[in-house]
Amino acid sequence: MSGQHFTEPADYGTTPRDPSMPEFVTVYEVGARDGLQNESTLVPVDVKVEFIRRLLAAGLPAVEATSFVHPLRVPQLADADEVATALSDILPTHRLPMLVPNVRGLERALDAGAREIAVFLSATESFAKENLGTDLAGQRVMTEQVIAALPAAMSVRGYVSMCWGDPWEGAVAPAVVVELVRYMLDLGMREVSLGDTIGVASPTRVEELLTMLGGAGVPMSALAVHFHDTYGQALANTVAALRCGVSIVDSSAGGLGGCPFARSATGNLATEDLVWMLDGMGVRTGVDVHEVIRTSAWLSAVMKRPLVSRTATALAAAIAEDDDRREH
């Protein structure tokens, strides 16, 4: 069924923002890092750089650019140094954090001109071993080494993996996450992103953890949420987090980062689906959802992969037709 080319939520009517929602949400774009590192296709440096520049032009206020992990562990991001160098003209003026797993990664990031970094810790021992090759105590040592080696006043974002469940251990006690977040903020991190790495949170459990964090004195302004859409729950969980006062949400353009047709799909929340929802709720983001759709449609074509974002899937053709009409 199709009619006019209505391509924005406002085309279908508007309503005042629910006062329980934040006025502004910072959409933290992870497609170029968390997205591409989980795609089987290797993407050339120039495509990555164009992807990042287009995301910034679409109004995204923070675009995680790459990760300085070991090239043999994540071949998709083996070009981190080249990507960062190619962005050197905009590093001073834009927020382009780069992930570093350890001091060696930090050194590479600094050499490449990084102005902001991100680090990650696991809420569970199993994933610390799997992902960082260390245990819960060891990952703190690694983190403290990175913090100690930082240039003065450099901003650090922290990720916590497996906040609502772990594929080896099952349940994760909220108190464990609370203690870890407190530790990370005490180290001076700018914000901590709570990761539902395997997508098993529910709105009720999101509220539970955020309420406990608030009770432990963690300001909601220091938190971000990072939901994966493995079970289709990412947007519902996002609304729950926004109601609790969180106003930074991680997402990935085009839903990059895990094919929906693979077992254990771990796709990220798609930026388009998030921005479409926030637009429809009267919550400002500064992001132009059409530009994000054009960008992820372009990248999907380059990568020969289907679009995963439902909003992008619904609108990409209509937007391309409108663009075509205006050009001719």
Next chain:
Amino acid sequence: MSGQHFTEPADYGTTPRDPSMPEFVTVYEVGARDGLQNESTLVPVDVKVEFIRRLLAAGLPAVEATSFVHPLRVPQLADADEVATALSDILPTHRLPMLVPNVRGLERALDAGAREIAVFLSATESFAKENLGTDLAGQRVMTEQVIAALPAAMSVRGYVSMCWGDPWEGAVAPAVVVELVRYMLDLGMREVSLGDTIGVASPTRVEELLTMLGGAGVPMSALAVHFHDTYGQALANTVAALRCGVSIVDSSAGGLGGCPFARSATGNLATEDLVWMLDGMGVRTGVDVHEVIRTSAWLSAVMKRPLVSRTATALAAAIAEDDDRREH
């Protein structure tokens, strides 16, 4: 990444039900009707009947069985009489509503043994013309003819299409929907299902309409919600409706009813994604999500279509392996 075969939200921890959520949600299954009528593949009668019986066995309390539309208009459901007849042994004991567009459809449904019917009206003139071949006044005449021809005490479910937006007209005034719902309840309908036929609602706009309906004296217990996942918003919108007191939610096993990779995809909310979320929130449904996944995995294989439900995609292989292990 994979670990144990954790296949239920409770495997990842539980938390008490949020008191703003209903204790029990009635999941109204529309896959055999709204789902199959929007699939290009024609499914044989015996497969449809097995599908419906398996859905009931999975604990679904209401399974819409078919639609008595004109066979030339919807060839996918041209076998409505045969499907209903093949279910005659369970029609007296199970809730198996059948959709009828007009008195001719009602006569066919009654001949085939229907015990409960459903009718639909459009909130907009454009869709009334497109879908029913009449205007807003004409669809009321058709509805009143059906109601007048009903056997005494037969239960009727009403659908309203395009409650939050229309592909031809764009915005739909909530007051129009409120008046139509009042009219339908005044005709004696058991419940009215509010359809977001093109998937453009947001949580804020869901709350707005439900608040207006409540203000107009419509009890939330007389309402159901029917969200399409075109823009990925269906579950977030569902949570908004539940918070307002709605406790009947329509969904489609496997997300049947619209391919996510087609333009203007109009896929239904997947039953698995809904039940997974409600399980994770401590809201009872009586539905066994594993049985629904087995059922839609089986049907997808028969129809040679990919699973659309993200929960089914994530779990189908693990559940099949566990089943295999138990058998051997």
